[in-house]
Amino acid sequence: xxxxxxxxxxxxxxxxxxxxxxxxxxxxxxxxxxxxxxxxxxxxxxxxxxxxxxxxxxxxxxxxxxxxxxxxxxxxxxxxxxxxxxxxxxxxxxxxxxxxxxxxxxxxxxxxxxxxxxxxxxxxxxxxxxxxxxxxxxxxxxxxxxxxxxxxxxxxxxxxxxxxxxxxxxxxxxxxxxxxxxxxxxxxxxxxxxxxxxxxxxxxxxxxxxxxxxxxxxxxxxxxxxxxxxxxxxxxxxxxxxxxxxxxxxxxxxxxxxxxxxxxxxxxxxxxxxxxxxxxxxxxxxxxxxxxxxxxxxxxxxxxxxxxxxxxxxxxxxxxxxxxxxxxxxxxxxxxxxxxxxxxxxxxxxxxxxxxxxxxxxxxxxxxxxxxxxxxxxxxxxxxxxxxxxxxxx
Ligand code: ADP
Numbered sequence: 001x002x003x004x005x006x007x008x009x010x011x012x013x014x015x016x017x018x019x020x021x022x023x024x025x026x027x028x029x030x031x032x033x034x035x036x037x038x039x040x041x042x043x044x045x046x047x048x049x050x051x052x053x054x055x056x057x058x059x060x061x062x063x064x065x066x067x068x069x070x071x072x073x074x075x076x077x078x079x080x081x082x083x084x085x086x087x088x089x090x091x092x093x094x095x096x097x098x099x100x101x102x103x104x105x106x107x108x109x110x111x112x113x114x115x116x117x118x119x120x121x122x123x124x125x126x127x128x129x130x131x132x133x134x135x136x137x138x139x140x141x142x143x144x145x146x147x148x149x150x151x152x153x154x155x156x157x158x159x160x161x162x163x164x165x166x167x168x169x170x171x172x173x174x175x176x177x178x179x180x181x182x183x184x185x186x187x188x189x190x191x192x193x194x195x196x197x198x199x200x201x202x203x204x205x206x207x208x209x210x211x212x213x214x215x216x217x218x219x220x221x222x223x224x225x226x227x228x229x230x231x232x233x234x235x236x237x238x239x240x241x242x243x244x245x246x247x248x249x250x251x252x253x254x255x256x257x258x259x260x261x262x263x264x265x266x267x268x269x270x271x272x273x274x275x276x277x278x279x280x281x282x283x284x285x286x287x288x289x290x291x292x293x294x295x296x297x298x299x300x301x302x303x304x305x306x307x308x309x310x311x312x313x314x315x316x317x318x319x320x321x322x323x324x325x326x327x328x329x330x331x332x333x334x335x336x337x338x339x340x341x342x343x344x345x346x347x348x349x350x351x352x353x354x355x356x357x358x359x360x361x362x363x364x365x366x367x368x369x370x371x372x373x374x375x376x377x378x379x380x381x382x383x384x385x386x387x388x389x390x391x392x393x394x
Contacts, residue, residue: 003030004386005078005086006379007071009127012038014070018084019383025391027383031082035070042070044077055081067127068134088143090386091132092182092378094124094231096148098173103151103385106132106144114146120173121230123268145386149231152181152188153215153222160224160315176233178215178225180207186381187325187374188220194360198370201320204312206305207376208335209326210238210281214305216312224315226308232267235304238281241271242304273297283328283335302335306342319346321370330375336362340371 002021007014013036019027033046033055042064046055055077064070078084090103095117104110111133118125132144153161161176163169184205191199203217213234216224226234226242236242244267252258252266274281277297279289286294313319322343324336333355340350340362347368355362355371363371 002087002387002390003084004383005075005089006092006382006386007089007131008092008379008382009067009071009131011067011123011127012036012040014038014067014074014131016071016074017379017383018078018086019380019387021383021387025387027380027387029380031078031084033074033077035064035074038067038070039065042073044073046077067130071131071135086142088145088386088390089135090145090147090382091128092149092382093128093132093146094149094179095121095177096146096150096154098154098175100146100148101151101154103145103147103382103389105389106136106146108136110146111136117173120177123264124231143386143390145382145389147182147382147385149179149181150177152185153178153225155221156223156225163228174229176225176228178213178222179227179231180211180213180215180225181222182378182381183207183325183376184215184217184222186377187323188217188222189381190374191220191323194374195321195370195372198321198372202313202316202318203321203323204309204316204319205323205325205374206235206309206329206339207326208235208305208324208328208332211240212237212242212326212328214308214312216315218316224312226312235308236276236301237272239269239272239274240267241275273301276300283332287332287334298335299338302338302342305339309339309343309346313346319369321372322348323372323374325374325376330358330373333358336371336373343369343371 004019004021006017013034015034018031019029021027029049031046035042035044037043039061042059044055044057047053064073097117114129135144187205200219204214205217206214211231214226215222232240234242249263252263277286277293279291279294280286286298328335336355337350340348348371349364349367351362351364361372
């Protein structure tokens with residue numbers, strides 16, 4: 001039996017999960033954990049698959065100073081206290097660039113190619129790659145698999161993945177890649193089981209979490225995404241603005257004298273629901289607030305989701321179903337109701353009771369546009385890919 005460690009490494013936190021892989025390929029989740037506050041107030045929290053807490057401890061900042069050290073601390077906890085020794089590691093890697101259209105077993109050569117994509121995702125890619133590099137140096141025989149957020153969208157046509165800019169920029173990698181691909185791929189594999197009637201139809205999946213995007217699926221394949229070159233484009237997010245006129249950025253730089261770093265900080269950390277409401281990036285807080293700015297931010301968010309639905313429906317040449325997923329999509333009946341109301345022209349008829357109960361099917365019988373809530377599971381998708389890449393070598 002294989003034990004697969006799934007790693008999602010960010011700048012100040014590492015999330016990890018452990019799966020047991022039977023020889024049949026069946027995967028069972030065993031552990032969920034996270035180390036946050038890396039380099040400042042490192043704290044490890046772990047639980048079993050049912051959420052029962054099994055660890056909560058703090059470290060000195062110098063002991064867990066960076067992402068590889070955090071993963072090392074997590075691995076030590078798994079090994080020394082839970083007797084778990086991973087036989088393979090699956091990593092979430094944000095950017096697979098123009099080349100990688102599927103997960104890949106990491107070698108020194110693959111790692112060198114992935115490092116070339118750091119300029120395409122400077123805030124994420126270095127943190128994704130740092131633990132891979134450190135494990136490759138320390139345990140070169142431990143299989144590591146890189147799973148990309150971009151890979152599921154690599155089949156997009158040239159019309160879809162071009163910007164209207166000189167071709168030389170496309171050649172050097174300035175393309176509309178699209179992200180959240182592991183989430184969309186998981187949903188595409190779930191639809192034949194939970195909603196077979198729409199699995200091969202024209203479907204929009206809205207991944208509404210703290211990062212948010214939308215994907216057009218035709219027959220289970222991605223044909224268009226609301227995101228592009230970076231994870232900034234598309235619909236508004238917790239702290240990112242989504243689509244914005246590039247002229248606004250020129251204004252900030254030329255007229256307001258902002259540096260590139262200051263603009264990046266604004267775009268990644270101060271915009272979206274947080275910037276618009278002035279209150280919070282968290283939909284739960286906005287829903288609970290009596291402040292009209294909170295309601296305005298939620299309305300704007302839902303308007304932009306529906307507006308992008310129009311674009312994606314055009315890419316699909318019509319629309320049969322709309323699927324909500326991720327933290328907001330799975331939990332906020334209010335956001336779903338507001339979006340559904342704006343999709344009535346496409347045939348959406350919400351079943352209010354089913355929506356309030358967070359049912360899987362939330363449209364009324366006979367609704368021309370079917371509405372679904374399907375929980376996503378990016379970690380399971382990574383574990384599946386990791387397990388599948390290992391099996392042929394056994
Ligand atoms: P990520 O994985 O990108 O961090 P998630 O998919 O977990 O994000 O989504 C996080 C967001 O989901 C939170 O910021 C919050 O706005 C929203 N959310 C979570 N639970 C609820 C809830 N019960 N009601 C409304 N929104 C929720």
